[in-house]
Amino acid sequence: MSAVQSAITTAEQQHRIYKAFDWVVIPIVILVITGAFHIHAMLTMGDWDFWIDWKDRRWWVTVTPISLIFFPAALHYLLWTNFRLPFGATLSCSVLLIGEWANRTANFVGWAYFPLNMVVPAEIIPMALCLDAILLISRSLTITGIIGSMVWGVIFYPSNWALIAPYHVPIEYNGVMMSVADLIGYNYVRTGTPEYIRIIEEGTLRTFGEDVTPVSAFFAGFISVFMYFIWLGIGAWFAKTTWAKRI
Amino acid sequence: MLNIKKTILMLIAFMIACITLYAAPAIAHGEKSQAAYLRMRTLLWYDVDVSTVKLKVNEELTMTGKFYWFYDWPNNIAKPEVAFLNIGIPGPVFVRKASYINGVSGTNSTRFDIGETYEFKVILKARRPARVHMHALMNVKEAGPLIGPGRWVEVTGNQADFINEVTTLTGETIDLETYGLANAVKWHIFWGVIAAAYLLYWIFQGPILIPRYKKVKLLGDNADDMISTTDRMVGLVMLIGTFVVVTWSYFNAYKEYPVTIPLQSGQITIPALPDAARGVNAEVIDAKYRVPGRALEFSLKVTNNTNSPIKLGEYTAANIRWMNPEVSTAEPADSHDPVAVAGLTYEGGSVMPGETKLLKVTCTDAAWETYRLAKLIYDPDSRFGGLVFFFDEEGNRSVVAIGGPLIPVFI
Ligand SMILES: [Cu+2]
Numbered sequence: 152m153s154a155v156q157s158a159i160t161t162a163e164q165q166h167r168i169y170k171a172f173d174w175v176v177i178p179i180v181i182l183v184i185t186g187a188f189h190i191h192a193m194l195t196m197g198d199w200d201f202w203i204d205w206k207d208r209r210w211w212v213t214v215t216p217i218s219l220i221f222f223p224a225a226l227h228y229l230l231w232t233n234f235r236l237p238f239g240a241t242l243s244c245s246v247l248l249i250g251e252w253a254n255r256t257a258n259f260v261g262w263a264y265f266p267l268n269m270v271v272p273a274e275i276i277p278m279a280l281c282l283d284a285i286l287l288i289s290r291s292l293t294i295t296g297i298i299g300s301m302v303w304g305v306i307f308y309p310s311n312w313a314l315i316a317p318y319h320v321p322i323e324y325n326g327v328m329m330s331v332a333d334l335i336g337y338n339y340v341r342t343g344t345p346e347y348i349r350i351i352e353e354g355t356l357r358t359f360g361e362d363v364t365p366v367s368a369f370f371a372g373f374i375s376v377f378m379y380f381i382w383l384g385i386g387a388w389f390a391k392t393t394w395a396k397r398i
Numbered sequence: 399m400l401n402i403k404k405t406i407l408m409l410i411a412f413m414i415a416c417i418t419l420y421a422a423p424a425i426a427h428g429e430k431s432q433a434a435y436l437r438m439r440t441l442l443w444y445d446v447d448v449s450t451v452k453l454k455v456n457e458e459l460t461m462t463g464k465f466y467w468f469y470d471w472p473n474n475i476a477k478p479e480v481a482f483l484n485i486g487i488p489g490p491v492f493v494r495k496a497s498y499i500n501g502v503s504g505t506n507s508t509r510f511d512i513g514e515t516y517e518f519k520v521i522l523k524a525r526r527p528a529r530v531h532m533h534a535l536m537n538v539k540e541a542g543p544l545i546g547p548g549r550w551v552e553v554t555g556n557q558a559d560f561i562n563e564v565t566t567l568t569g570e571t572i573d574l575e576t577y578g579l580a581n582a583v584k585w586h587i588f589w590g591v592i593a594a595a596y597l598l599y600w601i602f603q604g605p606i607l608i609p610r611y612k613k614v615k616l617l618g619d620n621a622d623d624m625i626s627t628t629d630r631m632v633g634l635v636m637l638i639g640t641f642v643v644v645t646w647s648y649f650n651a652y653k654e655y656p657v658t659i660p661l662q663s664g665q666i667t668i669p670a671l672p673d674a675a676r677g678v679n680a681e682v683i684d685a686k687y688r689v690p691g692r693a694l695e696f697s698l699k700v701t702n703n704t705n706s707p708i709k710l711g712e713y714t715a716a717n718i719r720w721m722n723p724e725v726s727t728a729e730p731a732d733s734h735d736p737v738a739v740a741g742l743t744y745e746g747g748s749v750m751p752g753e754t755k756l757l758k759v760t761c762t763d764a765a766w767e768t769y770r771l772a773k774l775i776y777d778p779d780s781r782f783g784g785l786v787f788f789f790d791e792e793g794n795r796s797v798v799a800i801g802g803p804l805i806p807v808f809i
Contacts, residue, residue, distance in 0.1 A: 169605035287633030
């Protein structure tokens with residue numbers, strides 16, 4: 152009798168403890184990912200994501216998916232193999248965007264007074280949703296790495312075009328043709344970021360004429376596939392329980 | 399064995415150093431911090447002027463002047479193969495409405511020739527109330543910012559009143575302050591809501607960490623069974639939905655903005671101004687810097703190939719001016735404008751047409767110390783440079799670049 156009663160009590164207690172564990176651990180993990188992913192993003196894609204006049208058809212399109220697949224891949228490994236939770240990409244990209252919006256509004260607009268439309272971050276949720284959905288449907292990290300990462304890289308530019316197209320409308324300005332984005336970059340003086348620092352529209356894809364974007368996007372997807380597996384491995388290395396044992 | 403702690407600490411230190419270096423130009427203006435030989439022998443600015451120093455939001459200010467790329471360019475500084483005429487201000491207090499180099503629009507980066515002179519004009523529109531020390535500035539690729547003279551400028555009014563309207567080639571008039579923002583925010587909110595819904599779908603399935611971890615370990619190879627058919631349906635709907643929305647938004651944006659161009663990043667070469675020396679040659683024979691007297695003394699061999707007698711009126715270097723008030727006068731524009739109003743004296747008088755003469759010039763001022771030019775003698779390349787201005791009787795000016803080794807005199 153008493154044994155049965157204590158068992159029920161334990162299950163409730165256990166449930167409460169599990170819930171408390173979630174409440175303590177998830178916010179900490181989210182904060183850590185936000186900070187770490189944000190630093191990673193600033194160091195790798197930095198100016199490409201900061202400024203509207205850096206969001207070009209070659210470099211931005213290539214650099215962003217390749218550098219951003221690191222955290223989703225590592226989290227996929229951690230959350231999938233240990234918990235069968237398929238939201239590593241959506242989680243990391245969402246919290247990265249929260250960090251980026253905080254940075255853009257507080258620093259770029261609040262301290263440096265740049266207009267907010269000049270520093271809106273790239274849209275990275277659709278690619279994350281696809282990566283997670285493919286993991287959820289396939290239940291395989293290998294298929295996610297091959298198909299999901301390809302989709303991740305390819306879909307980046309189309310999902311951003313609705314945001315950046317208005318800034319690619321041409322303007323005649325002081326006798327020169329510029330896009331609205333170029334003009335914003337010229338108008339709003341950045342003492343430390345002169346025009347020539349922009350790494351845009353450079354490359355050897357000239358044989359493709361005007362259709363450089365699809366080539367860049369597929370290239371980004373292709374490299375993302377490799378990066379996904381490299382970071383899956385790094386995630387596996389970090390997730391080893393030997394670390395916990397040592398502590 | 400690799401010491402992980404040490405490696406991580408070193409990496410962090412390196413990162414902080416990089417970030418500090420990157421942020422450095424924002425903190426110091428560089429008017430005193432850059433090495434003296436660099437300030438004297440790279441870009442020499444003169445005739446710099448601003449149309450006003452006090453203006454309201456939406457009013458315009460024009461900065462004009464000339465710059466000369468010193469002929470004896472320091473070896474360890476990148477040459478101006480790619481450069482951009484800029485303005486040194488803390489954030490966009492102004493928007494740059496136009497900039498011209500020799501009348502050519504300076505929207506693009508430019509290539510310049512060593513030993514040549516160019517004139518510039520920058521039109522700025524006040525955007526935010528502030529009192530700022532504004533500098534003419536040239537960014538040179540791989541060499542960094544070369545700072546010109548600064549002026550204190552005060553903007554009054556209210557930033558909320560500021561508008562920055564332009565008309566596109568498709569005939570639409572837009573305000574660049576807010577253009578496209580609502581649309582971008584709308585998309586970020588839309589995708590943000592979907593991402594949140596997906597995350598909540600999992601988080602609301604109760605405590606997810608420990609129970610699921612235990613279950614994964616328990617099921618082993620069959621752990622994939624934890625994903626239900628409903629879960630997979632959610633995934634499928636999300637995948638197809640994302641494809642549909644992205645495809646629709648992509649083609650819809652093309653419909654709304656049928657005419658778009660890629661980012662523009664051309665580079666131009668601008669022809670230089672005619673030689674400002676106008677037939678006057680000047681050459682430094684020897685030069686000393688007298689530490690106790692804070693004076694630069696040099697002998698100048700001057701040949702006058704013009705038709706009228708000339709006198710030496712000014713020496714300028716590193717944005718500091720030494721004036722000879724008997725020939726040419728100038729006053730400091732504000733508290734931070736280094737002009738030695740009577741800093742230049744010389745022996746030798748007028749140089750007659752056709753004559754070659756040795757002038758003994760002395761440039762004295764505390765600015766040698768306060769602007770840290772005297773440090774030149776401790777620089778890795780202790781040679782000086784600058785511009786000397788000769789005037790004839792009609793007030794015509796000849797600008798000649800001079801330079802050479804500098805020997806310090808300590809006693
Ligand atoms: Cu200053």
